[in-house]
Amino acid sequence: MVTDWEDLKYHSGFGNHFSSEDPRCPNSLPKDQNSPQICPYGLYAEQLSGTAFTAPRETNQRTWFYRILPAVFHEPFSPVKSDLITNQWDKSEPNPNRTRWNPFDIPSIEDEKKDFIDGLATVCGAGDPCSRHGAAISIYACNSSMNDRAFCNADGDFLIVPQHGALRITTEFGRMLVKPEEICVIQQGIRFSVDVDQPSRGYVLEVFDNHFRLPDLGPIGANGLANPRDFETPTAWYEDRECEFIVVQKYQGSLFQSKLNHSCYDVVAWHGNYAPYKYDLRKFVVVNSVSIDHMDPSIFTVLTCPSLKHGTAIADFVIFPPRWSVQEHTFRPPYYHRNCMTEFMGLITGKYEAKEGFQAGGATLHSCMTPHGPDSACYESAIKDECKPMRIAEGSLAFMFETSLSLALTHWSMKSCHRVDHDYFKCWSSLRKHFTGPK
Numbered sequence: 001m002v003t004d005w006e007d008l009k010y011h012s013g014f015g016n017h018f019s020s021e022d023p024r025c026p027n028s029l030p031k032d033q034n035s036p037q038i039c040p041y042g043l044y045a046e047q048l049s050g051t052a053f054t055a056p057r058e059t060n061q062r063t064w065f066y067r068i069l070p071a072v073f074h075e076p077f078s079p080v081k082s083d084l085i086t087n088q089w090d091k092s093e094p095n096p097n098r099t100r101w102n103p104f105d106i107p108s109i110e111d112e113k114k115d116f117i118d119g120l121a122t123v124c125g126a127g128d129p130c131s132r133h134g135a136a137i138s139i140y141a142c143n144s145s146m147n148d149r150a151f152c153n154a155d156g157d158f159l160i161v162p163q164h165g166a167l168r169i170t171t172e173f174g175r176m177l178v179k180p181e182e183i184c185v186i187q188q189g190i191r192f193s194v195d196v197d198q199p200s201r202g203y204v205l206e207v208f209d210n211h212f213r214l215p216d217l218g219p220i221g222a223n224g225l226a227n228p229r230d231f232e233t234p235t236a237w238y239e240d241r242e243c244e245f246i247v248v249q250k251y252q253g254s255l256f257q258s259k260l261n262h263s264c265y266d267v268v269a270w271h272g273n274y275a276p277y278k279y280d281l282r283k284f285v286v287v288n289s290v291s292i293d294h295m296d297p298s299i300f301t302v303l304t305c306p307s308l309k310h311g312t313a314i315a316d317f318v319i320f321p322p323r324w325s326v327q328e329h330t331f332r333p334p335y336y337h338r339n340c341m342t343e344f345m346g347l348i349t350g351k352y353e354a355k356e357g358f359q360a361g362g363a364t365l366h367s368c369m370t371p372h373g374p375d376s377a378c379y380e381s382a383i384k385d386e387c388k389p390m391r392i393a394e395g396s397l398a399f400m401f402e403t404s405l406s407l408a409l410t411h412w413s414m415k416s417c418h419r420v421d422h423d424y425f426k427c428w429s430s431l432r433k434h435f436t437g438p439k
């Protein structure tokens with residue numbers, strides 16, 4: 001069947017309990033119960049648990065699939081070698097330096113065919129999927145589609161930020177088109193395949209502890225930042241296709257593969273609240289100071305993965321969208337700072353206000369307590385600013401993965417990708433004294 005991905009229908013809302021049927025099979029969802037003796041259309045019922053059975057009701061997440069064959073129908077897993085994906089940090093030398101990467105290479109199809117799985121490389125991370133605590137940040141750079149191959153992450157949830165090229169993502173729940181300036185979340189255990197039309201690149205944040213949720217709004221009130229109704233979840237779609245199909249599963253930081261004799265996208269209907277979603281970052285409602293001073297970037301939090309320490313995230317996903325800047329007699333760019341959290345930044349498009357030389361498709365890492373802030377040119381210009389209302393970051397979109405974990409860097413990111421900008425520290429080397437001395 002030919003799909004027009006631009007016309008796909010989605011369910012709207014964050015964290016809702018959805019009911020979804022492929023329109024080709026009306027009434028395929030069982031009525032009034034999850035496990036009838038025989039399901040409609042002779043489907044198999046299968047539960048996917050995203051939280052412990054006994055998790056409190058407000059956090060409990062699970063989905064019921066009604067599928068042609070249950071996922072259990074597969075050959076045993078065998079290991080797949082992967083040099084680029086890792087969740088083992090003990091081989092890394094600690095390195096507190098401010099690090100900047102020039103745009104990560106996108107492989108040309110003439111050189112080497114690479115799909116989303118082949119093109120996924122870990123940049124940094126901490127913790128461990130075995131103890132279910134930690135996070136990892138990766139880059140994907142690929143040029144071909146995952147034909148009859150699916151990926152399934154048993155270790156945690158993926159938040160995917162496309163930077164170049166749209167992703168056509170097929171999941172067990174249905175399909176979603178995710179373009180640059182949109183993001184998607186595909187949770188632990190959900191099988192998905194990524195198709196691309198052109199060489200493509202983006203960023204991935206993986207969390208092991210918990211699922212992402214919307215941040216609390218506190219005194220902001222009931223509206224603002226990312227509004228729940230703007231999150232979109234795929235609607236049921238299936239194919240009944242016999243073929244040689246491979247599922248690649250990441251488990252304890254290593255890859256394994258297993259063969260099926262059919263497409264794993266055979267879910268005719270599903271219901272539940274454990275489901276992937278996408279979000280258009282242009283819909284974010286920006287809140288900021290309208291009097292004086294620079295607010296902390298937590299006001300730009302789209303999604304947060306909380307830790308057990310109240311108010312402290314395993315990882316926040318924060319964006320720096322185009323907005324009005326109106327604060328008076330204020331140093332408007334980001335302040336100089338040292339942070340107990342670690343900040344990884346990426347640039348989807350345009351420029352980042354506080355830094356020359358930060359390029360779209362590249363990244364920066366400012367590790368915990370490593371000093372950073374605007375470059376010298378930004379400082380000199382901001383202290384002379386007339387502070388009139390003005391648009392900032394027009395046509396630009398930067399983001400930050402901010403984590404309470406202290407991240408270790410991989411050999412790939414520091415050496416073999418050859419993208420580290422060794423002159424990054426020079427951004428600050430022409431800072432000069434402005435001290436006027438005692439009167």
Ligand SMILES: O=C(O)Cc1cc(O)ccc1O
Pocket residue numbers: 295296297333334335337343354366372373400
């Ligand atoms: O370091 C950065 O560029 C990110 C950042 C932006 C900001 O406006 C305030 C604090 C902060 O860490």
Ligand SMILES: [Fe+2]
Pocket residue numbers: 337339343366372
């Ligand atoms: Fe910062």
